[in-house]
Amino acid sequence: xxxxxxxxxxxxxxxxxxxxxxxxxxxxxxxxxxxxxxxxxxxxxxxxxxxxxxxxxxxxxxxxxxxxxxxxxxxxxxxxxxxxxxxxxxxxxxxxxxxxxxxxxxxxxxxxxxxxxxxxxxxxxxxxxxxxxxxxxxxxxxxxxxxxxxxxxxxxxxxxxxxxxxxxxxxxxxxxxxxxxxxxxxxxxxxxxxxxxxxxxxxxxxxxxxxxxxxxxxxxxxxxxxxxxxxxxxxxxxxxxxxxxxxxxxxxxxxxxxxxxxxxxxxxxxxxxxxxxxxxxxxxxxxxxxxxxxxxxxxxxxxxxxxxxxxxxxxxxxxxxxxxxxxxxxxxxxxxxxxxxxxxxxxxxxxxxxxxxxxxxxxxxxxxxxxxxxxxxxxxxxxxxxxxxxxxxxxxxxxxxxxxxxxxxxxxxxxxxxxxxxxxxxxxxxxxxxxxxxxxxxxxxxxxxxxxxxxxxxxxxxxxxxxxxxxxxxxxxxxxxxxxxxxxxxxxxxxxxxxxxxxxxxxxxxxxxxxxxxxxxx
Numbered sequence: 001x002x003x004x005x006x007x008x009x010x011x012x013x014x015x016x017x018x019x020x021x022x023x024x025x026x027x028x029x030x031x032x033x034x035x036x037x038x039x040x041x042x043x044x045x046x047x048x049x050x051x052x053x054x055x056x057x058x059x060x061x062x063x064x065x066x067x068x069x070x071x072x073x074x075x076x077x078x079x080x081x082x083x084x085x086x087x088x089x090x091x092x093x094x095x096x097x098x099x100x101x102x103x104x105x106x107x108x109x110x111x112x113x114x115x116x117x118x119x120x121x122x123x124x125x126x127x128x129x130x131x132x133x134x135x136x137x138x139x140x141x142x143x144x145x146x147x148x149x150x151x152x153x154x155x156x157x158x159x160x161x162x163x164x165x166x167x168x169x170x171x172x173x174x175x176x177x178x179x180x181x182x183x184x185x186x187x188x189x190x191x192x193x194x195x196x197x198x199x200x201x202x203x204x205x206x207x208x209x210x211x212x213x214x215x216x217x218x219x220x221x222x223x224x225x226x227x228x229x230x231x232x233x234x235x236x237x238x239x240x241x242x243x244x245x246x247x248x249x250x251x252x253x254x255x256x257x258x259x260x261x262x263x264x265x266x267x268x269x270x271x272x273x274x275x276x277x278x279x280x281x282x283x284x285x286x287x288x289x290x291x292x293x294x295x296x297x298x299x300x301x302x303x304x305x306x307x308x309x310x311x312x313x314x315x316x317x318x319x320x321x322x323x324x325x326x327x328x329x330x331x332x333x334x335x336x337x338x339x340x341x342x343x344x345x346x347x348x349x350x351x352x353x354x355x356x357x358x359x360x361x362x363x364x365x366x367x368x369x370x371x372x373x374x375x376x377x378x379x380x381x382x383x384x385x386x387x388x389x390x391x392x393x394x395x396x397x398x399x400x401x402x403x404x405x406x407x408x409x410x411x412x413x414x415x416x417x418x419x420x421x422x423x424x425x426x427x428x429x430x431x432x433x434x435x436x437x438x439x440x441x442x443x444x445x446x447x448x449x450x451x452x453x454x455x456x457x458x459x460x461x462x463x464x465x466x467x468x469x470x471x472x473x474x475x476x477x478x479x480x481x482x483x484x485x486x487x488x489x490x491x492x493x494x495x496x497x498x499x500x501x502x503x504x505x506x507x508x509x510x511x512x513x514x515x516x517x518x519x520x521x522x
Contacts, residue, residue, distance in 0.1 A: 021278075021280055021284055021285060022276075022280075023285060023329070024327040024329050024330060025327070025328045025330060026286050026290055026292050026325060026326070027325065027327075028292060029043055029050040029055065029323075029325060029326055030048050030050060030324055031321065031322070032045045032046050032047055032323070032324050033046045033313055033322040033324065034311040034312070034313055034324040035065060035076070035302060035303075036065070036066055036068055036106075036302070036303050037303045037304075037305055037309065038069055038070045038305060039070050039306050040052075040070060040305075041305065041307070041309050041326065042072065042092070043303075043311045043324060044065035044066070044067070044074055044076070044092065045064075045065055045324055046064045047062070047064065049068070049074070049092040050324065050326070051068075051072070051091075051092040051093070056092045056093060061078075061079070061096060062079035063077075063078055063087060063096060064076050064077045064078075066105050066106065067104075067106045067107050068092070068107075069108060069109050069111070070109050071109065071111070072090070072091040072092060073089065073090060073111055074088070074091075074092055074107070075088050075089075075099065075104040075105075075106070076104060077103065077104070078098070086098065086099045086102055086103065086115065087099060088104075088107075088113065099115075099123060103115050103140075105141060105142055106143050108144050108145060108148070110124075110459065110507075111124065111449055112124045112144060112148060112459050114142075114143070114144040115141065116140035116142065120132045120141030120150045120171060121141065122141075122144065122148070122150070122505065124458065124459040125448075127440075127446055129461035131150060131171055131461075132154070132169075132171065132176065137154045137169070137176065138155055139152055139153065139154040139155070139169060140152045140154075142191055142192070143190075143192045144193075145195050145197070147172070147522055149170065149171065149172040149193055149522070150170070150171040150172075150193075151168070151169065151179075151190035151191070151199050152168075152169060152189075152190055153166045153167060153168050153169065153188065153190060154166075154167050154169050165186065165187060166187040166189060167180055167187075167188050168180050168188040168190035168199075168201050169190060170193065170199055173504065173521050173522060174502055174504030174505065174521060177219045178219065179199065179201070179214050179219050179221055180203060184205060185203030185205050186203075186205060187203065187204040188202075188203040188221075189201045190214075191243065191252075192241075192243040192244050194246050194248060195246050196216050196246065197215075197216030198213065198214065198216055198244060199213070199216075200213050200214075200225075200241040200242070200244045200250050200252075201241055202226075202239065202240045202252070203221065208237060208238055209238040209240050209255070210223055210226040210239060211223075211225045211240060211241035211250070211252060212225060212226065212241065213241065213244075213248065213250065225250060225274055225279070228274070229254055229272060229274075229279050232278075233254065233272075233279070233281060234261065235256045235257050235260040235261035236254045236255070236256060236257075237254075237255050237257040238254060239255075239272070240252045240254075242300075242303070243301075243302065243303045243304050245304045245306045245308070246306045247275075247306070247308075249274060249275045249304055249308060250273070250274040251273045251301030251302070251303065251304045251310055252272055252301055253271055253299065253301065254271075254272050254281070255268060255269050256268050256269070256270070266297075267299060269299050270282065270283070270297070270298060270299060271298045271301035271310075271312055271313070272301060273285070273301055275308070282298040282301060282312060282327065283298055285327065286327075292325065294317075295318070296314035296315065296317065297314060298312050298313075298314050298325065299313055300312065300313040301313075301327075307329070307355055308328075308329045308356075309327065309328050309329070310326070310327040311324065311326060312324070312325040312327055331355070331356055331358075331359075332358065333354050333357070333360075333415055334358060335360070335415045336377075337351065337377070337378075338351075338352045338360045338375060338376070338377055338413060338415065339351050339352060339379050340352055340364060340373055340375060340376075340411060341374055341375075341376050341384075342364075342366075342371075342372050342373025342374060342401075343366060343367070343369070343370050343371055344364050344365060344366050344367065344371075345364075349376060349379040350362060352375075352411075352413065355412075358416045358417075359413070360412065360413045360414075360415065361410065361411070361413075362410075362411050363409070363410050363411075364408070364409060364411065365408040365409075366405050366406065366407055366408075367406065368405050368406055370405070371402060371403045371404060371405040371407075372401060372402050372403075373400065373403075373411070374386045374398075374400055375394060375413050375420070385398060385413075385418060386398030386400055386401055387399060387401045387420075392419060392420055392421065392422075393418055393419055393420075394413065394418040394420055395418075401420075407424050407425075407426055408424070408425045408426050409422050409423060409424055409425060410422075410425055411423075427451070427452055429450050429453065429454050429456070430454065430512055430513070431474075431479070431512060433447065433448075433474070433475070434447075434448040434472075434512070435447055435448060435471070435472045435473070435475045436448055436460065436470075436472075437469060437470055437471075437472050438467065438468055438469030438470065438496075439462070439467045439468055439469070440460045440461060440462055440463070440467060441460070445472065445475040446460060448471075448510065453513075454512050454513035455510070455511050456471075456511075457508065457509045457510075458507075458508050459506070459508075459522070460505070460508070461503075461504065461505050462501075462503065462506055463503050464502060464503040466498070467498070467499040468496035468499060469497055469508065470494075470496055470497060471490065481494060481515070482494030482495045482496055482497055483517075488516055488517060488518070489514075489515045489516055489517075490510070490515045490517060497517070497519075500519075501521050502521070504521050504522070505521070505522045506519055506520065506521050506522060507520045
């Protein structure tokens with residue numbers, strides 16, 4: 001099979017490939033510049049969002065979104081009022097709230113917001129902490145993962161009075177490390193970090209930008225991504241790695257040498273993706289007869305989610321206006337279709353969506369009374385699956401699968417292994433609220449977040465001077481827990497719980513069902 005490998009003076013060059021390039025479908029989202037996306041394929045950007053397959057227009061609010069997490073929470077920059085006023089949305093359709101920090105760049109799945117105003121500033125529940133201030137570093141935080149690891153670039157070592165001239169950094173468990181100690185870059189920028197700590201970015205050397213990747217166990221940059229891009233695609237001069245996903249698939253932008261390629265005809269930049277140890281320009285992944293390719297150039301791959309979907313900045317060939325597009329892999333499946341049938345739809349067929357290779361998914365709400373369902377391949381019961389053992393492995397013509405009533409669930413099914421999962425989307429707890437109170441906030445109330453049934457979490461910065469905390473359900477000390485024995489299980493109105501460890505950012509978890517709590521430095 002032939003595939004495009006680069007842009008030449010006379011157009012596209014082709015060569016034989018030993019394997020087929022992955023193929024993607026292309027969806028037009030709207031006339032806005034995209035900035036970030038989540039694992040559901042929701043995309044946010046300047047003045048607009050593509051959320052749950054619908055376009056939401058924020059232009060009257062002047063919102064410039066930077067990131068959206070899987071819960072649908074959005075952060076970004078609001079309208080100018082002498083200075084940027086950053087905002088937070090509990091969902092793209094909600095009313096904006098000011099965050100109190102400037103230049104918000106990212107938000108993780110726990111709701112921790114990262115900004116880049118004179119430092120890597122994180123905010124949770126209204127409490128903001130500058131993570132790089134204690135390291136005497138001025139820095140700009142660009143991305144934060146669910147472990148609260150942060151990447152960005154530093155530009156001043158206040159302690160040594162040394163200008164670091166944009167040096168990439170990673171901050172993990174209170175440890176600050178530069179990522180370019182031997183690269184020789186004049187400038188270096190860390191742009192994203194995945195849940196495993198793998199980091200991507202780009203450095204500038206001799207006026208040329210070069211993409212790199214850094215593994216979680218090292219601080220040394222690996223330039224093989226840039227080397228691949230320049231060797232596999234004719235005319236590529238610069239490369240900018242901008243985002244990666246959990247599989248370390250990486251996206252970004254390349255710049256062409258206009259002495260080698262016809263930039264006037266093809267444009268001087270293009271989006272790229274690195275997947276399965278191969279690099280592709282985005283237009284290689286689309287059917288060459290797709291009508292959108294006649295209207296737009298795919299100039300930058302802005303973000304990539306764990307499903308392999310890519311948020312793309314495109315420019316109109318006619319007037320260079322910016323637009324948002326979405327690339328979705330053509331997933332492999334053993335079934336042509338799959339439906340869920342059960343009590344929520346009176347045993348009719350509700351089609352499930354193919355969201356990854358062999359993975360089908362549906363969000364559905366079960367009412368009162370019996371809550372049962374089965375999977376049906378053809379919609380006529382001739383090839384259906386239940387579960388005789390209730391072991392999350394579906395059986396051909398098996399028994400109805402039962403769940404708790406009065407809940408909304410996300411249900412997935414693997415058509416290769418027949419494994420299925422049922423995940424509640426509306427978490428339950430004995431108390432309507434939970435607060436973390438301690439020395440870090442002068443014993444004020446920091447709202448905790450319900451992340452699973454009965455499980456609350458919060459994030460905060462503890463100094464090393466005898467920090468301690470307690471849990472408080474109502475925020476007035478009438479229902480509170482400490483720990484008299486310091487055994488990891490709370491006691492009603494117990495003693496203050498000490499934090500043992502260095503100064504740093506911590507995740508505090510509390511299960512109100514069994515009373516267990518955990519303290520983890522991030």
